[in-house]
Amino acid sequence: MPERIIIVGAGPAGTRAARILAEAGLATVLLDEAAGNGGQIYRRQPPGFRRPYAALYGTEAGKAERLHAALDGFGGLIDHRTDTLVWSLDGRRLMLNTAGRADSLDFDRLILATGAMDRVIPLPGWTLPGVFALGGAQVALKHQACAVGAKTCFVGSSPLLPYVAYQYARAGAGVAGVVDTTPRSAKLGALPDLLAVPGVTARGLTYMAWLARHGIRYWHGATPLRVEGGEHVTALVFRTAGGAERRIDCDAVALGYGLKCEHQLADLAGCAFRFDSPTRQWVVAQDDAGRTSVDGLYVAGDGALIRGADAAELAGERAALALLADLGRPVDAARVAQIGRHLARIDRQRRGMDKAFAYPNHLAQSLADDVILCRCEAVTVGEVRRAVTEQGADDINRAKAFCRVGMGRCQGRVCGPAAADVVAAALGRPIEAAGRLRGQAPVKPVPVAVLAQAELGETQSA
Amino acid sequence: MTGSDKVDVAIIGGGTAGCAAALELRRRGLSVALFERRTVGSQASGVNYGGVRQQGRDPAELPLSRRSRPIWDRLPALVGHDCEFMATGHLKLAYTPEQMAELEAWSAMAAEQGVETRLMGANALAEAYPGLITNAYGGSLCPTDGQANPRLVAPAFARAARRAGAAIHEHEAVTGATRDAAGFRIETERGTRILAQSLINVAGAWADHVARWFGEFAPIQVLAPNMLVSEPVPYRLPVNIGVCGAGLYVRQIPRGNLIFGGGKGWADREAIRARPLVEVSCQASAQLARTLPWAANAAVIRSWTGIEGYFDDDIPVIGLSETTPGLVHAFGFSGHGFQLGPAIGEIVSELVVEGKTTTPIDAFSIRRFARAGHQAA
Ligand SMILES: Cc1cc2nc3c(=O)[nH]c(=O)nc-3n(C[C@H](O)[C@H](O)[C@H](O)COP(=O)(O)OP(=O)(O)OC[C@H]3O[C@@H](n4cnc5c(N)ncnc54)[C@H](O)[C@@H]3O)c2cc1C
Ligand SMILES: Cc1cc2nc3c(=O)[nH]c(=O)nc-3n(C[C@H](O)[C@H](O)[C@H](O)COP(=O)(O)OP(=O)(O)OC[C@H]3O[C@@H](n4cnc5c(N)ncnc54)[C@H](O)[C@@H]3O)c2cc1C
Numbered sequence: 001m002p003e004r005i006i007i008v009g010a011g012p013a014g015t016r017a018a019r020i021l022a023e024a025g026l027a028t029v030l031l032d033e034a035a036g037n038g039g040q041i042y043r044r045q046p047p048g049f050r051r052p053y054a055a056l057y058g059t060e061a062g063k064a065e066r067l068h069a070a071l072d073g074f075g076g077l078i079d080h081r082t083d084t085l086v087w088s089l090d091g092r093r094l095m096l097n098t099a100g101r102a103d104s105l106d107f108d109r110l111i112l113a114t115g116a117m118d119r120v121i122p123l124p125g126w127t128l129p130g131v132f133a134l135g136g137a138q139v140a141l142k143h144q145a146c147a148v149g150a151k152t153c154f155v156g157s158s159p160l161l162p163y164v165a166y167q168y169a170r171a172g173a174g175v176a177g178v179v180d181t182t183p184r185s186a187k188l189g190a191l192p193d194l195l196a197v198p199g200v201t202a203r204g205l206t207y208m209a210w211l212a213r214h215g216i217r218y219w220h221g222a223t224p225l226r227v228e229g230g231e232h233v234t235a236l237v238f239r240t241a242g243g244a245e246r247r248i249d250c251d252a253v254a255l256g257y258g259l260k261c262e263h264q265l266a267d268l269a270g271c272a273f274r275f276d277s278p279t280r281q282w283v284v285a286q287d288d289a290g291r292t293s294v295d296g297l298y299v300a301g302d303g304a305l306i307r308g309a310d311a312a313e314l315a316g317e318r319a320a321l322a323l324l325a326d327l328g329r330p331v332d333a334a335r336v337a338q339i340g341r342h343l344a345r346i347d348r349q350r351r352g353m354d355k356a357f358a359y360p361n362h363l364a365q366s367l368a369d370d371v372i373l374c375r376c377e378a379v380t381v382g383e384v385r386r387a388v389t390e391q392g393a394d395d396i397n398r399a400k401a402f403c404r405v406g407m408g409r410c411q412g413r414v415c416g417p418a419a420a421d422v423v424a425a426a427l428g429r430p431i432e433a434a435g436r437l438r439g440q441a442p443v444k445p446v447p448v449a450v451l452a453q454a455e456l457g458e459t460q461s462a
Numbered sequence: 463m464t465g466s467d468k469v470d471v472a473i474i475g476g477g478t479a480g481c482a483a484a485l486e487l488r489r490r491g492l493s494v495a496l497f498e499r500r501t502v503g504s505q506a507s508g509v510n511y512g513g514v515r516q517q518g519r520d521p522a523e524l525p526l527s528r529r530s531r532p533i534w535d536r537l538p539a540l541v542g543h544d545c546e547f548m549a550t551g552h553l554k555l556a557y558t559p560e561q562m563a564e565l566e567a568w569s570a571m572a573a574e575q576g577v578e579t580r581l582m583g584a585n586a587l588a589e590a591y592p593g594l595i596t597n598a599y600g601g602s603l604c605p606t607d608g609q610a611n612p613r614l615v616a617p618a619f620a621r622a623a624r625r626a627g628a629a630i631h632e633h634e635a636v637t638g639a640t641r642d643a644a645g646f647r648i649e650t651e652r653g654t655r656i657l658a659q660s661l662i663n664v665a666g667a668w669a670d671h672v673a674r675w676f677g678e679f680a681p682i683q684v685l686a687p688n689m690l691v692s693e694p695v696p697y698r699l700p701v702n703i704g705v706c707g708a709g710l711y712v713r714q715i716p717r718g719n720l721i722f723g724g725g726k727g728w729a730d731r732e733a734i735r736a737r738p739l740v741e742v743s744c745q746a747s748a749q750l751a752r753t754l755p756w757a758a759n760a761a762v763i764r765s766w767t768g769i770e771g772y773f774d775d776d777i778p779v780i781g782l783s784e785t786t787p788g789l790v791h792a793f794g795f796s797g798h799g800f801q802l803g804p805a806i807g808e809i810v811s812e813l814v815v816e817g818k819t820t821t822p823i824d825a826f827s828i829r830r831f832a833r834a835g836h837q838a839a
Contacts, residue, residue, distance in 0.1 A: 377717075
């Protein structure tokens with residue numbers, strides 16, 4: 001019997017992996033909870049929308065079009081199942097929820113290409129209506145063609161910060177200002193690394209220059225203090241690098257501190273993890289081809305390591321080649337080497353990005369006690385601190401057990417990083433010493449009725 | 463801790479039983495050192511369902527359970543936290559006349575021991591819980607039962623014990639213990655050696671290892687009850703529910719989450735690892751949807767399990783060692799030792815100090831396994 005190969009995630013990484021395996025004549029099942037392939041960056045527009053590629057994807061239109069077409073003609077080998085959430089991994093079995101229908105699939109080899117999500121750091125007022133994650137604000141604009149506000153303030157530390165502000169302004173949506181927590185000097189210091197991939201860096205500089213030309217203020221080295229508003233956001237207050245307090249009137253805030261890997265399925269599979277210092281987060285331990293510590297399980301793309309869409313495609317291909325090699329199939333050594341060189345260049349540039357848009361651990365660590373940290377469970381920063389100082393929690397999971405931080409609907413996806421910072425600071429130890437929130441099934445909520453249906457024998461195997 | 467310290471009592475295991483014992487022994491003025499391999503309450507005591515029930519217990523266990531029950535009311539005074547205990551009552555549902563007959567028989571037995579229950583037919587259920595419970599044949603409500611937050615209980619006892627002067631050592635497993643004329647010589651993974659006059663074995667699913675050090679055998683079976691929790695939904699379920707036969711149990715906390723379980727997950731006690739099993743989670747969900755149809759639309763957000771020691775006869779080992787003076791066992795609570803924990807603390811303390819307890823525990827002697835012909839292999 002041929003090996004059963006499954007790929008989770010049909011973004012750049014998963015799509016490329018499926019394509020490479022299909023070209024080698026191997027059948028795969030490609031699962032994604034979205035309605036079409038493309039992933040985050042090349043996300044398809046909703047049904048009924050017919051905007052052209054150039055309008056939707058800008059400079060990346062060509063890549064988007066190629067990726068969307070990458071599966072065409074391979075229908076016989078690639079079983080692409082859309083609207084299919086993989087909610088658990090149990091040994092060699094995946095549990096699926098296909099638009100409310102439960103199913104399970106067994107695999108011999110698995111490529112996890114599950115992408116990333118916004119990383120946020122709470123601040124006073126962040127639970128007010130009108131505060132959005134940066135990526136979410138971009139999705140609203142790009143794919144639903146609507147801005148999150150008439151005058152949006154962009155706050156955080158991320159290469160997406162100038163980019164999304166630019167996209168908003170270009171689309172005619174009001175931009176109240178950009179408040180970037182990384183100092184200008186750090187960006188200059190990062191330039192040598194950034195120039196490893198000059199095209200990407202040049203694009204970034206273009207966006208900043210465009211914003212400046214159009215009178216949109218960009219503050220470097222700022223410290224966000226609070227979001228103000230009664231029923232809805234009315235202003236963002238921050239301290240400038242020079243120490244002055246400033247207030248920007250706005251009706252929406254887009255907040256983002258880079259991305260964090262979505263790796264819950266790898267966690268359930270028992271993969272080893274390591275702390276990645278440059279991106280200040282835990283990642284799945286992997287070799288340079290994406291092999292994890294679990295036999296037959298590979299990771300690729302932003303779910304493996306945050307390094308952008310181009311790298312995601314390359315990493316998807318690299319993992320597929322590793323899988324082929326592990327099956328004893330021939331692989332093109334020259335291509336493997338070429339991918340390696342290309343990824344090394346991107347990694348160097350990412351090192352620059354990680355300095356130019358550094359993750360400011362100290363912001364979460366210095367939050368006041370009364371700020372809500374975990375939105376789902378309404379847990380304050382002070383409650384998390386007390387779980388450490390009064391109840392003796394010695395890591396993030398213990399703090400979760402005591403005060404419910406990260407225990408709600410999102411399972412700590414949103415508050416997890418900031419909560420770990422608060423715990424680490426309260427322990428007086430480095431952030432990695434706070435540990436990482438353990439993944440638990442289901443990786444996203446699944447209705448009781450769907451689970452119940454799985455029990456009634458309606459499951460099938462590939 | 464370094465060198466060779468002396469204490470009156472050493473405790474192996476920082477679950478509810480061990481932490482409650484540490485507090486009680488300090489109240490009685492004895493010096494105490496408790497050793498816990500991980501963190502207090504990180505095993506069964508911290509991850510269980512949170513059911514605080516007398517209903518359905520073996521007649522032999524009911525006196526223990528009755529003794530424990532009022533301590534739950536006193537938690538704020540005793541440990542400085544209510545641990546979210548609420549006397550919501552426990553309702554056991556029957557779906558057939560045979561199941562109802564079992565409930566009636568238990569109810570009569572319990573009444574003799576002073577535990578009141580209210581037997582309800584289908585109509586009474588419909589009246590008391592309109593729209594909540596469908597298709598049940600009848601049920602038995604034990605109004606004094608309830609529920610609590612398991613994550614808080616053992617740590618609260620441990621903090622209180624520490625405040626009272628107990629030495630609570632976390633991340634420190636006991637690797638061996640022997641007894642000679644001077645007392646128990648205990649050694650830990652950190653190389654600590656202490657000498658204790660008495661030793662309490664409350665090491666949960668691992669306690670048979672400790673018993674073995676003293677030539678005693680207890681056929682523990684390791685099982686892992688499979689648990690799930692939903693997102694918050696409007697608060698409707700004012701009572702903790704158990705279902706005859708099916709094995710489903712479900713409760714709702716005031717913030718809205720439904721906590722439910724049934725069936726067993728996977729556990730490896732030597733690796734100290736356990737995980738829920740998807741198939742079992744699905745079965746429990748199906749039972750929940752049948753029992754409380756209104757709960758079917760709630761989304762499950764998390765599942766988990768924990769490592770628990772069971773005996774075939776479904777009751778624990780509690781009592782003095784048969785081989786070694788000064789050694790006290792209390793383990794193998796077979797899936798229902800959370801409610802008992804506070805009383806176990808008192809009882810093992812009485813056994814240490816007085817050599818006997820006022821609560822009948824003969825049925826729990828480790829001797830029963832020797833009699834059954836088990837061999838210490
Ligand atoms: C909100 C957001 C905005 C971004 N904007 C930009 C931008 O403007 N420019 C830029 O260069 N980069 C941007 N990025 C980064 C870029 O999207 C990624 O670098 C790139 O998409 C990575 O590709 P990938 O294949 O690794 O993951 P993704 O493209 O994220 O694809 C992962 C896929 O996996 C699916 N998936 C995940 N988990 C499951 C599961 N359990 N079951 C089923 N399916 C699952 C998802 O639905 C998704 O389609 C953005 C990222 C985010 C999160
Ligand atoms: C998922 C689940 C649901 C349950 N639901 C309920 C319920 O609703 N109601 C109820 O009454 N009961 C319930 N139970 C049972 C109840 O949780 C247990 O019976 C009870 O918590 C046992 O407490 P304990 O202190 O004896 O054991 P534990 O809590 O297991 O504590 C024993 C401790 O000993 C430590 N240890 C072991 N060996 C060593 C060593 N050599 N050195 C140092 N430390 C050691 C372990 O690390 C552990 O922390 C449930 C159990 C589980 C797992």
